[in-house]
Amino acid sequence: MEIPPIWRRKSSSCLDDHCVEVAFHGDRVDVTSSGVPAPRLTFTPTSWHRFVSGVRTGGLRPGD
Template structure:
């Protein structure tokens, strides 16, 4: 991502339109998936490797995410 190319952020279609507690992810950045809180768009985002993000999403969608 360069300073002249802002990321394209998206959120799940399940999030609704009330701007509630949602996370947004940015697309199109090689090897990294930035994640941010939709309520605080100017705050710092977290960045995950593409592989880590895919493992997390797979665990959530298959119900295999370990609990504490």
Template sequence: MSQVLPVVGSWRKSSRCESHNCVEVARRSGEVAVRNSALPEDQVAFSAAVWQDFIAGVRAGEFDLR
């Protein structure tokens, strides 16, 4: 089992989330962690560079449904 690093600060979720089942993000040492608020023990993490590329793609519309 891999070790889960502690988060820096706190978990954040969108202000648009109106349920208990939301995506949350948090910073960890050198990476960004993502989890479902309904399943907080299940987390995935990405390097800061990969996360920045993902956010740039979202802003550029790369993942918009057509």
């Protein structure tokens, strides 16, 4: 039996009660919007860490 994920959100990611939510569970990381909970983006933990690092360092830009 799979344990249900625990969704987390950061208040700075919210706009009009629509927040980016992230759940870490097992071998995947799911990302969704609280306003529209489907579809979800799914990452491996390694890919998620690379994505977050790219966002933090400004290495990701639209169109890249």
